[in-house]
Amino acid sequence: MGTIFLDKEVHELEQYFVSSNPILLLVALILTFMASYTSLDLLTLLRSSENHKKFLLIGGSFSMGIAIWTFNFFGILAFEKNSVVTYNLSVMVLSLVLGVALASMGFMALTVRKLSFINIVHCGTLLTVSLLSNYIIGLYALNLSIEIHTVLLMMTVMITLIIFIVAFLLFFYSNYRQKENQIWLKPTSTFIVSAAIIQGHFMLVRALPVKQSVENVNELVRDTSFVPFLVLFVFLLIVGGLITSSSIITKRLQNSDKYVQDYRYALDQASIVAVTDSKGKIIYVNEKFTEISQYKEEELLGKNHSIINSGYHSKEFFQDLWNTILGGRTWKGEICNQAKDGSLYWVSTTIVPFLNKKGKPYQFVSIRNDITERKQTEELLHRQDKLTAVGQLAAGVAHEIRNPLTSMRGYAEFLQLDETKPERLEYFDIILDEIERVNTIVEEFMVLAKPQTVHLELKNIVLIVQDVLTLVEFEAKNKNVYVHFESQNQEIYVNCDENRLKQVLLNFAKNGIEAMPSGGDLYVNASQQGGKVMIHIRDTGVGIPSEKLNKLGEPFFTTKEQGNGLGLMVSYKIIEGHKGKIEVVSEVNEGSTFIIKLPTVTV
Structure with missing residues (x-):
């Protein structure tokens, strides 16, 4: 019995395809897919846009209603010959309005900010009802009566509902994926929605068959003048929807691009x-x-x-x-x-x-x-604060220490005159050397305490450097340091205070020698470059860590175990008084280079 029923159903389905108009079916397929895509496009805008939500809801619902109505109408029209003359226009419009209304109620369930599975089932159910009502009302519009196969109808409803749910689950799955994985989701979901509409129609043809026999109507399109116009009208509706949604997307993208460009321009300017x-x-x-x-x-x-x-x-x-x-x-x-x-x-x-x-x-x-200028200003203020403190200290040191220091030196020299024992004379030499060292520190304090008068004279810097290197030559040999001097010219003139400049060169040369406790090489070079006199003093010693380079020249900062940092500070101040500049380049375990830049003089 089941085999007889199945054979009958298969035979009827074959008869349906044989007797239908393939052109109308193809048109129905294309229009259904286009309308479904438009509907999902507007639904995407509806969920992402803050403006025009009502317009987007109506547009999306209308497109989905058109998609459902289109295939049902043309599917029926493709094989119902006798019903064309008796077509009820008002019932046809009713089926379209009802389909749009049900789609609208379904889409409203998808407008909530946080979607749940219940929302998607709700939408899928209403779209299934829309498909069922469109088919039934469409047959009544053709004045056709139907038979009901209850079991097959229930199966049709369940299968269609499941396909709709799968389509929207897949479509909103994009919320959990990055943008590069979203491209294929919309067309795939559109294909599944279209499949739900198409298979729903074909299964309803079997579940709710008409009571008239199906005949071949290949001549239907030729004999019925209104059909091409109806196809054109539906096509224009769908294309209009596509153009409208495309225009909205384009406008939003243009506005978004303009905002991004404006923000980028403003940011780039600042x-x-x-x-x-x-x-x-x-x-x-x-x-x-x-x-x-x-x-x-x-x-x-x-x-x-x-x-x-x-x-x-x-x-x-x-x-x-x-x-x-x-x-x-x-x-x-x-x-x-x-x-x-x-x-x-x-x-x-x-x-x-x-x-x-x-x-x-x-x-x-x-x-x-x-913030380079701000940092330089902060550094300058910080240094000036230290200089002020040092100047105040220097004034006190000069007053409180220098006079007793002079007395100590005088009495030590007086006692040295009467001493005959070599051992004791050596002690007096040590005392006088230490007094001289303290006096040197006091003089350095005096330099910082008040501006010193600089007497600038035209001098050959090459001779000054050679004189300084002669002074440190003995100390260098004792520490296994080899001194090398080079100059591109024998005469390089600058306006300088010779004694002050010698003080700076002597300080840097001694520092270089002390940085090489195990011996090494001290390279000194004098040259003229771009209107500047350049004096490079390079050692092959331990080097200076990068975090300490910027602190060189600050009061009481030193890289030596025994030192007060005043020597470098005084050197910086003297070179600044000559309108020059000191730069330092150093790498740990590679050595340091002190570069003195002074204005050149053309003789």
Whole structure:
């Protein structure tokens, strides 16, 4: 009995396809897919947009109602010949309005901010009812009566409902995936929605068959003049929906792009901006970044920020920075960077991590502002505060110590005259040397306490350097240090106070020798470069750590175990009085180079 029923159903289905018009079915398939895609497109906008929600809901519902109505109407029209003349227009409009209304109620369930499975089942159920009502009312519009196969009808409803639910589950699955995985979801979901409508129609043809026999109507389109116009009308409705949704998306993208461009322009005018990926590779820099770093854009892209690392900050500093931003938190601080030409610049930095759905950073935006001038001003004020303190101390030292020191020296020299024992004479020499050392410190204090009069005279710097090296030659030999002097010219003239300049050169030369306790080489070079007289004093000693370089010349800062830091401070002050500059380049265990730059004089 079951076999007879199955054979009958198969035979009827074959008869349906044989007697139907393939052109109308193909048109129905295409229009259904287009309308379904438009509907899902508008539904996406509905969930993501804050404006025009009512318009988007109506548009999406209308497109889905058209998709359901289109295939049912043309599917029936493709094989119902006799019903064309008796078609009831008002009932046809009713079926379309009812389909749109049910789709609208279903879509309203999907407008909540946080979707649940119940919302999707609700929507799928209403779309299934819309499909069923469209089919039944469409048959009544053709004045056709139907038979009901209850079991098959229940199966049709359940299968259609399940397919709709699967389609929307897949469609909203994109909420849990990154953007690059969303491209295929909309067309796939559209295909499944279209499949639900199409299979629902064909199963309803079997579950609710008409009581008339199906005949071949290949001539139907030729004999019925209104059909092409009806197809054209539905096609225009769907294309209009597509154009409208496309226009909305384009306008939103244009507005969004304009906002992004405006924000980027404003940010570029005020800040140094860089974007890096999750691995720290630079993927974007703005014009201000290239200006301050002196690197070209192509030199920076694909590199990490170590390319501008100055070595000023410790490893712990950068480890704390990375721990902060990798944890999804914003980092703020001040960083000293190095430009391509080796110059240093300070930036106030804010690094903002961009997080994916899992809360993991996928890129970082670094916004910097140049604070080099502010840091230099702070450093100058800090140094002036120290100089003021030293000056006040120096005034007290000069008054309280210098007079007793003079008396001590006088009496020591007087007692030395009457002493005949060599051992005791040696003690007096030590006493006088120490008194002289204290007196030298007092004189250095005096230099800092008040401005010293500098008497500038035209001098050959080559001779001055040679005189200084002669003074340290004996000390250098005792410590196995070889002194090398080079000069591109025998005569290089500067306006200087010879004694003060010798004091500076002697201080740097002695410091270089003391930096090589196991011996080494001291290289001294004098030259003229670009309107400047350059004196390089380079040792091969222990070097100076990078974090201490910027503190050289500060009061009481020294890199030696026994020292007060006043020698360097006085040297800096003397060179500044000559309108010159001192630069230091050093690497640990490689040695240090002190560079004195003075204005040149053309003779």
